[in-house]
Amino acid sequence: MRYDIAIIGTGPAGVSAAITAKIRGKNVLLLGSAALSPKITKAHRIDNYPGLPGVTGAELAEHLRGHLAALEISVTEAQVGAVYAMGDWFGLQAGEEMLEARAVIAATGVVQGKLLAGEDEFLGRGVSYCATCDGRFYKGKTVAVIGQSAESPAEAEYLAEIAQNVLYFPTGGGTPSARDNITVINEKPTEIIGGKAVTGLRTEKALYGAACVFVLRDAVMPDKLFPGAETDGVHLKVDNEMRTNIPGLFACGDVAGKPYQYIKAAGQGNIAALSAVGYLRELDNNQ
Numbered sequence: 029m030r031y032d033i034a035i036i037g038t039g040p041a042g043v044s045a046a047i048t049a050k051i052r053g054k055n056v057l058l059l060g061s062a063a064l065s066p067k068i069t070k071a072h073r074i075d076n077y078p079g080l081p082g083v084t085g086a087e088l089a090e091h092l093r094g095h096l097a098a099l100e101i102s103v104t105e106a107q108v109g110a111v112y113a114m115g116d117w118f119g120l121q122a123g124e125e126m127l128e129a130r131a132v133i134a135a136t137g138v139v140q141g142k143l144l145a146g147e148d149e150f151l152g153r154g155v156s157y158c159a160t161c162d163g164r165f166y167k168g169k170t171v172a173v174i175g176q177s178a179e180s181p182a183e184a185e186y187l188a189e190i191a192q193n194v195l196y197f198p199t200g201g202g203t204p205s206a207r208d209n210i211t212v213i214n215e216k217p218t219e220i221i222g223g224k225a226v227t228g229l230r231t232e233k234a235l236y237g238a239a240c241v242f243v244l245r246d247a248v249m250p251d252k253l254f255p256g257a258e259t260d261g262v263h264l265k266v267d268n269e270m271r272t273n274i275p276g277l278f279a280c281g282d283v284a285g286k287p288y289q290y291i292k293a294a295g296q297g298n299i300a301a302l303s304a305v306g307y308l309r310e311l312d313n314n315q
């Protein structure tokens with residue numbers, strides 16, 4: 029099945045884009061966490077969201093989930109590994125599946141912190157951002173997981189079913205449930221090392237052998253997720269209509285630049301959806 033518009037991310041930008049695209053009658057695929065972005069759910073108190081003074085993040089998430097439900101928009105829980113422009117449609121790699129959409133809206137948030145030394149150099153040669161996509165290549169081996177997202181513990185447990193050993197470095201989220209072949213190491217990773225491929229992970233205290241380092245963040249750098257898209261590093265470059273340099277690919281929210289604010293993200297989600305609707309209309313008219 030080919031969707032009209034795939035939206036990646038369930039923060040305020042992605043939710044807003046999905047609402048507008050659905051209202052405009054489009055067949056929408058909303059990808060991300062059904063619990064919505066941790067940047068919403070974890071906010072203690074929000075004072076600058078119009079109409080909801082002093083709302084907590086948990087309450088805002090409840091409102092947003094309710095709005096999605098009222099419009100019968102479901103969230104497909106998947107981590108997108110890469111988005112490939114195929115001409116007048118896109119292929120979205122989600123785990124072992126390749127999903128298709130005619131237009132894509134990136135609402136993936138912003139990557140915080142610096143890349144680890146060696147991360148860029150070994151990407152695809154033993155550095156992975158997706159356990160579901162790449163875990164099977166490391167059957168019977170030792171892998172390291174740098175767990176920075178809420179989903180990381182579950183991803184590590186999945187890897188433990190395939191790999192011989194999982195070395196888990198909790199750098200943000202929680203820790204996986206106890207298993208014989210998962211070792212939780214509370215040390216700060218500093219460098220991914222290797223030759224032709226990854227051979228290990230160095231921390232501030234020791235060197236650990238590993239055939240792959242899974243770096244599991246809430247978001248990955250946009251140039252890795254959207255090959256061919258222009259970026260300024262952590263942001264996709266967009267114009268006022270939220271268009272990127274790739275026809276049919278739009279971006280909104282934190283991934284589209286500062287300021288990092290809920291209402292700006294939601295506003296840009298609305299613009300991106302309207303622009304995507306206009307793009308699809310043009311495609312249809314030119315056929």
Ligand SMILES: Cc1cc2nc3c(=O)[nH]c(=O)nc-3n(C[C@H](O)[C@H](O)[C@H](O)COP(=O)(O)OP(=O)(O)OC[C@H]3O[C@@H](n4cnc5c(N)ncnc54)[C@H](O)[C@@H]3O)c2cc1C
Pocket residue numbers: 036037038039040041042059060061064065066067068070071072073074075076106107108109135136137138246247248253280281282283287288289290291293
């Ligand atoms: C502690 C804290 C407090 C804040 N307080 C305020 C405040 O009071 N007021 C305010 O205006 N702003 C506040 N902000 C900023 C606000 O949280 C962000 O600007 C806003 O969440 C950005 O929304 P977004 O939709 O662009 O991205 P996000 O909310 O970051 O959502 C992006 C989502 O996309 C998902 N995603 C990323 N990559 C993929 C992928 N490949 N596949 C599937 N899903 C993916 C992520 O997991 C995430 O759920 C706060 C931020 C923090 C951290």
